[in-house]
Amino acid sequence: KSDNRKVSQDVLNKTDKHPCYSFEAHHKYARMHLPVAPACNISCNYCNRKYDCSNESRPGVTSEVLSPPEALAKYKLVKERIPNLSVVGIAGPGDALANWANTRKSIELIQQADPEVIFCLSTNGLMLPEFAPEIVEMGIKHVTVTVNCLDPYLGAKIYKYVKYKGQRYEGSWGAGILINNQLEGIKYLAQFGVLVKVNIVMIPGINDSHIPEVVRKVKELGAFITNIMPLIPADGSVFAEFPQTSKKELDKMRDLCQVDLQQMRHCKQCRADAIGLLGDDRSLEFSCKEKKEPV
């Protein structure tokens, strides 16, 4: 297990009710994703932007996009019908931090209505140096960052561009900014007692042999767990013709990395508006708006 001494007992108690961070919790507690973050600030070659963010979702399903007051209304409705709901996550359909005003407002409204709820954010990490202090101050204790590599030249094969502070950066330049910000952000969050889960998309022939190095690095920075996920080749994406990473390859890699850091093995790559127990999605029961294309 991760040796993260700054994590308080209160956070560990909450984590026991988080279906993604705790294997034992995933049959007992439900989570909901609120799709309040449509825009993204980078372009991953495995994403085609018609679908939800592959940080946290399977392709093929677009989401409705909610305003913060709509998010609160939806939370209340779901909580009423699913009392074992323990976690509210923001996982796209773009990036939670590229839509920070919406993300922050939605969390604040729900926090006011229900101080007990556990919040969870998923991000590509580009804006973490900017917003990690606010995340800590807001009392958010669970953050997922997708880190696919540590090397900007390798990153140039995974990310097409990065939009940062009004500029667009391509190739290794953009990847370098992204990687630096991810690592700086993870370190900061872990230092302040946030449990950081690192998602890694395993792309055969691109980053697979590099994954153990990523796991060791994020462990050194204080990450709590890593979640090695299969590449799901999305139509229209650069990796559309790549084979989907097999379960066997995935398990082998997880076994290898388990020596360094605990591995999540029950991720369902949920959609950005998923609701319910993991693997038992009830989002269609609660859909209340017309579907919109992500920005």
Ligand code: SF4
């Ligand atoms: Fe797509 Fe997510 Fe990558 Fe943004 S961070 S390009 S939404 S996969």
Ligand code: SF4
């Ligand atoms: Fe949990 Fe994985 Fe679903 Fe995220 S995508 S809510 S980590 S099971």
